[in-house]
Amino acid sequence: MLGKARVLINGCTLPVLIHSHSYVHKNGDLTEEFGGESWLPQTRQVGCSSGYQMHNGICYKAFTTPKNFHDASSACATDGGTLAMPKDASTNTFLLSLKNAVDESGFFWFGLVDHHQEGGWEWVDGTPIGSFNAWEPGEPNNAGDEDCAEYFPTAWNDAQCSEADRKFICQKIPTGCPGGYVYHQPSRLCYKAFNEKTTYSGAVAKCSADGGTLAIPRSPIINKFLIYLKNAVDTTAWFRFGLTDHHHQEGDWIWDDYVALGNFSSWGPEDNCAEYFPGSHSTKDTWNDGPCASADRKFICQVYPLGCPPGYQQHGHNCYKANNDKKSYDNAAATCRADGGSLAMPRDKATHEFLVTLKNQADRSAWFWLGFNDQSQEGEWHYVDGTRLGSFQPWYPNEPNNHGGNEDCGVMIQDEENNEWNDHGCSTELKFICQISLQGHVVRLTFLDFDLENSEFDLEFDHVTVVDGSIDKQLGKFSGTNLPPAVTSSGRTMEVIFTTDQSVTERGFKAQYRAVALEMLEN
Incomplete structure (x- = not known):
């Protein structure tokens, strides 16, 4: 009989070592040895709740x-x-x-x-x-x-x-926000104004426990939304957000994600931790530098939602959506930007085939705008992020041909089987596919030591299986004494399954995992 042990790993918002596991046999029994701090995943439901x-x-x-x-x-x-x-x-x-x-x-x-x-x-x-x-x-x-x-x-x-x-x-908006958090579509983040008082470090700990940070009003739009949220909770209270200068030089204000303040600010008149003036104050809803140790401030947290926004489907580290509305190339691009993304950029065969499936689900016979063009210089095709097309270019035979002298925008055409690319007039109104990058962090698992029974026959004996929890896909299956390669999930959950037939006792294995920011991964 086979024995199994499962560990579900959840990526947090900070790129730090979270937890390590060691599996060993002792007296014939499978046990786990844990190191570090356990970080459990939160359950996040997607869909309309009762009455909505x-x-x-x-x-x-x-x-x-x-x-x-x-x-x-x-x-x-x-x-x-x-x-x-x-x-x-x-x-x-x-x-x-x-x-x-x-x-x-x-x-x-x-x-x-x-x-x-x-x-x-x-x-x-x-x-x-x-x-x-x-x-x-x-x-x-x-x-x-x-x-x-x-x-x-x-x-x-x-x-x-x-x-x-x-x-x-x-x-x-039915997204993977934790309970009590509100999804903000322009920033694609979840926010919550807490109706409890604590110090700056206490607020940081509360937000961290939810897998996030103190809120970062980096733009006027986010700032106005946070004001709305905090005032919905309490118009007379001070609310902390994630901006300080106490870790740095006085006056050198840094967001809690370690990015410099930038051009936008909303300071009131004159401490080291930022907060909103209460609504009862003459400078209500502007920023103030207040005492970090004061325990009479409420606070606002932000976390990344789990998975893709509504209507989008995940492929790799991006989310895609086929839009059935017909628009010109520029208007389609503007619609994608309003969602926080761009027209889709299929850089490889796997992504192209995924987009073909997506478009066929929406409209098999339609043409769809994609995110590449030669508007800057005829024949010099670039993706909308400014990079040149790579080696993967599934053009329809004899395309691009700039027919009529004004075909400067890329489109996926319907050609019975292949759904290849064509150049087309940018003013034509067509359907289109948007792409946005997943936000937050993924899980990277690194094996430090590995010594299991060598399962040569289709891994029937002792082995470790690593599963991508976001898309339910097996990332690897390992046995023997060779150190397995590092594996990376596509989302924020990874499952490690140890299966044994309990016939042989070896040293087991040890692994560590990190929550890695998506922007740190190579494209």
Whole structure:
């Protein structure tokens, strides 16, 4: 009878040695010897929770309990989301049907404000309103400090945020965020404002326990979203975020991911640890340098979501999505950038074949834009990241031919079998494939010592199997005395399985694993 021992490894957000294992036989029994600190994976569910309905990859729910705008925001945050953001006509129509099913004549808050500048309407994720709106004629009119948006009952209206008789609609993006965290699509990170007080080091420890860091508002959009989140929890409290100068020279401010502050900041008037001024302060929502040891500050954490964003599928260290909307090359590229990525760049046969499968699932007969062009110089084909095409170039026979003198953009065509490349006019509206890189860390397992029974016959006796937990793929199966090569997962989980027939006792094996930042891996 075979005995098995399993260890599930979860990549954290810091590239440090986490844990080591040694498996040995003692008196005929399989035991484990552990070294270092155990780091257990968190369970993260993807999909709409009870009462929510999905539209275009986002989950929505209309709530009937009347609240003011702040309390409605707080209720959505507690549920792991934000107030709903109808950024396009399709979503707006869906939200109207959702609210009308609950209360056709009711007024409902949604996530649009002009808190920061009168008339400068922004979504609660920090992004500007954009070209679509559905304002009631004559609105918004700011008739008495009206800075929050509502359905009135079918068109949009600006209202006083303190109005306490409004119902509301929440949205949640179904990603692999830990419980209580809210996914922020522009930054592709999960955030949570904690309603508890601690020191800077205590806040760092709390965030680290969730596999993250203190939040890093590196851009105005992220900064505005964190202000929204913290105010949904407590408008009168100080909230820490991940910026200090206490590890460095005074005034040399460094983010908690060890990157310099950069050009964006939002300091108030004058300590060593950054925090938001509370909403009751005259300089509310700006930054302050406060005392790191003070235990009366709340805090905001950020973590990477597990896996790909909604609608995307993982291949290697990237996520891909075939879009059925038809757009020009430039507009398709802009759509991908809005998702935090680019048009897809298939650099090898395996990726190309994956994209063929993806496009065929969407539309087998359609042509799809890809991320390469010769717009800068005719015949000089580059990927959209600026690198030249490599040796892998599956052009259709006699392509590229620049037919008509204006075919400068790359496309995957449907040609019965091969789905090869062609050059095409960039203004044509076609479907397209987007690519974004996975964020966070993967697991790299390195064997330090290895001495097992040599399983020569299809590894039927003692052996170690390493499985990629993200895609359920075997990465290696090892036995004998040769030191196996290092193996790297495609995501944040790896499973190590030791199987034995218990007939021979050897020294066993020892391995260590690291959480490695994806940007540190070679392409």
